[in-house]
Amino acid sequence: MDKSLEIVRKLGLNEYESKAYLALLRFRSAQASSISRHAAIPRARVYDVLSTLEKKGFVQRKPVKPVEYFALQPSEVFKKLEKEKKAELDSRLLELNEAIKRVEKELVSDTVSVATGEQVWLVEGRDNIYTRILQQLENCKETVIISGSNDSIKRKKAAFRQNLDALPKKGVKVKYRLLSPRSSARFMVFDRQAVLLFLSNDPASAGQEKAVLIQSPFVANFFSSAAKN
Incomplete structure (x- = not known):
C-alpha cells in the first residue's frame, strides 16, 4: 500500500487524494x-477530496442516489x-521561441548584457553554432539536454558523437527529448547554466x-x- 501510495502521489496527488x-x-x-472509512480520510474532508479528484480527471460520479464514485484506470x-x-509544454516553448525571435530582431549587436550580468549571443551559420556547442560540451560537468525532432537529434549525435560519448565517462548525463510533430522548438x-x-x-x-x-x-x-514534462 505504501509503495502504491508513493507511486500515485507522483501523478500530482496529495496524501488524501492518493488514498x-x-x-x-x-x-x-x-x-x-465508504471511501472515508476505508481510506482513513476525515468525513469533513472526503467530499472536497473527491471533488478535486473529479476535476483532475481521476474519478467520475455515477448518476445514482446516493452518489457513488468510481476510479478511472x-x-x-x-x-x-x-x-x-x-500540450502545455509545446505552448510554453512556442511562446518562448516567439519571444526569442523578437529579441533577435531588436539586437543591435551580437552580444547583449542583462542586468544580472547574464548574456545572450546571436549566432549565425552552422559552423559558428557548432563551435559554440563544442565549447559548451567541453565545459559541462553535470548534464546535457538535447531536445528536437528525431532528425535533429540524429544530426547532433552524428556531429558530436565523440564528444557526447566522452561525457558519461566524466560523470555527465546526456538526455534526449523528442518533440511532438506540432512543436518546432529545438x-x-x-x-x-546555458x-x-x-x-x-x-x-x-x-x-x-x-x-x-x-x-x-x-x-x-x-x-x-x-x-x-
Missing part, C-alpha cells in the same frame, strides 16, 4: 462514507495527463542556421524543467 483514488481502484465504486489517467503536459541545455535555442526552421541550410545562446541559470532551469 481515496487507491480505495476506489480496489472497490470499483463506492459512496463517500491508471493507464487512462496517464494518457490524459501525458496529453495535457505535452534547444540544448548545458549544466542548467541554453542554445535554434531560431531557424528544421531543417535549414548551413548558412541559414541561426541560434541564440543564453547564459542564464534562470532560463536554463526553465528549459530543464520543460524537458522533464
Whole structure:
C-alpha cells in the first residue's frame, strides 16, 4: 500500500487524494462514507477530496442516489495527463521561441548584457553554432539536454558523437527529448547554466542556421524543467 501510495502521489496527488483514488481502484465504486472509512480520510474532508479528484480527471460520479464514485484506470489517467503536459509544454516553448525571435530582431549587436550580468549571443551559420556547442560540451560537468525532432537529434549525435560519448565517462548525463510533430522548438541545455535555442526552421541550410545562446541559470532551469514534462 505504501509503495502504491508513493507511486500515485507522483501523478500530482496529495496524501488524501492518493488514498481515496487507491480505495476506489480496489472497490470499483463506492459512496463517500465508504471511501472515508476505508481510506482513513476525515468525513469533513472526503467530499472536497473527491471533488478535486473529479476535476483532475481521476474519478467520475455515477448518476445514482446516493452518489457513488468510481476510479478511472491508471493507464487512462496517464494518457490524459501525458496529453495535457505535452500540450502545455509545446505552448510554453512556442511562446518562448516567439519571444526569442523578437529579441533577435531588436539586437543591435551580437552580444547583449542583462542586468544580472547574464548574456545572450546571436549566432549565425552552422559552423559558428557548432563551435559554440563544442565549447559548451567541453565545459559541462553535470548534464546535457538535447531536445528536437528525431532528425535533429540524429544530426547532433552524428556531429558530436565523440564528444557526447566522452561525457558519461566524466560523470555527465546526456538526455534526449523528442518533440511532438506540432512543436518546432529545438534547444540544448548545458549544466542548467546555458541554453542554445535554434531560431531557424528544421531543417535549414548551413548558412541559414541561426541560434541564440543564453547564459542564464534562470532560463536554463526553465528549459530543464520543460524537458522533464
